[in-house]
Amino acid sequence: MKIKLAKSYGFCFGVKRAIKIAEQTRNSNTLGPLIHNKKEIERLKEEFNVGLVEDIDEIKSGQTVVIRTHGIPKEKLRKLQENKNRIIDATCPFVTKPQQIVEEMSKEGYSIVIFGDINHPEIKGVMSYAKDPVVVLSIEELEKVTLKDRVATVAQTTRKFEEYQKIVNYLMQRCKEVRVFNTICNATFENQDAARELSKEADIMVVIGGKNSSNTKQLYNICKENCSESYLIEDENEIKREWFLGKKLCGITAGASTPDWIIERVIAKIREIKV
Ligand code: SF4
Numbered sequence: 001m002k003i004k005l006a007k008s009y010g011f012c013f014g015v016k017r018a019i020k021i022a023e024q025t026r027n028s029n030t031l032g033p034l035i036h037n038k039k040e041i042e043r044l045k046e047e048f049n050v051g052l053v054e055d056i057d058e059i060k061s062g063q064t065v066v067i068r069t070h071g072i073p074k075e076k077l078r079k080l081q082e083n084k085n086r087i088i089d090a091t092c093p094f095v096t097k098p099q100q101i102v103e104e105m106s107k108e109g110y111s112i113v114i115f116g117d118i119n120h121p122e123i124k125g126v127m128s129y130a131k132d133p134v135v136v137l138s139i140e141e142l143e144k145v146t147l148k149d150r151v152a153t154v155a156q157t158t159r160k161f162e163e164y165q166k167i168v169n170y171l172m173q174r175c176k177e178v179r180v181f182n183t184i185c186n187a188t189f190e191n192q193d194a195a196r197e198l199s200k201e202a203d204i205m206v207v208i209g210g211k212n213s214s215n216t217k218q219l220y221n222i223c224k225e226n227c228s229e230s231y232l233i234e235d236e237n238e239i240k241r242e243w244f245l246g247k248k249l250c251g252i253t254a255g256a257s258t259p260d261w262i263i264e265r266v267i268a269k270i271r272e273i274k275v
Contacts, residue, residue, distance in 0.1 A: 011260070028063070073125050075128060094157055095157060114155075205253070208235075209258045
């Protein structure tokens with residue numbers, strides 16, 4: 001069986017940057033997971049003493065805090081400042097951008113429509129910069145809300161472009177003025193396009209990444225559309241020998257928060273399997 005890696009996979013610019021910042025900072029804590037990958041978070045703890053704190057009240061005054069790639073809500077940032085914490089901002093610049101846009105557009109009096117998942121940390125952060133934002137995942141939800149005639153819209157960085165377009169089309173029909181900001185991240189597209197291409201020729205696809213990572217789940221869904229035998233795993237321990245029986249080409253891709261060392265271990269384990 002041949003093993004082929006997607007042309008683009010794994011860590012994106014924002015995640016590489018955040019990890020580098022955390023490694024250089026050392027002896028600190030992140031508020032919420034730095035990236036959506038448990039194994040990498042464990043490695044940062046072991047090698048650089050970068051811990052994970054989920055509750056802001058557990059952070060002691062004066063401690064160093066690294067802000068995660070997805071960013072944090074404005075109120076939490078203020079609380080850290082008041083608590084005299086040393087704040088190291090590892091928020092991805094592509095996430096900081098929609099935060100700045102919604103803040104500015106709110107000040108200018110626009111209704112803010114955020115296309116994204118209200119429970120996702122990135123969206124919780126972006127929302128906090130807007131005045132009374134509307135957060136939706138579908139037109140049906142949007143139909144139920146009151147909007148001004150002037151609307152500004154941004155999207156969660158990992159959303160599908162075509163779905164955002166539908167939201168934008170709806171807004172254009174409903175409101176007099178619509179300011180559209182394309183805040184979807186290219187890194188996600190690149191990994192998705194490469195996964196789509198490879199999953200068309202592979203007879204098994206292995207998608208590596210955190211099961212709570214939104215972009216990894218999207219990669220998995222894309223692969224599944226073209227290759228019914230697609231599997232989402234967090235590491236090599238989840239691999240099952242029977243998946244590979246009779247297969248000729250195994251495609252591999254990985255989410256934007258999957259480190260190379262995990263991908264290498266998965267490939268090594270698949271190579272060990274005698275199909
Ligand atoms: S996927 Fe894009 S927005 Fe998200 S961390 Fe990576 S570079 Fe930043």
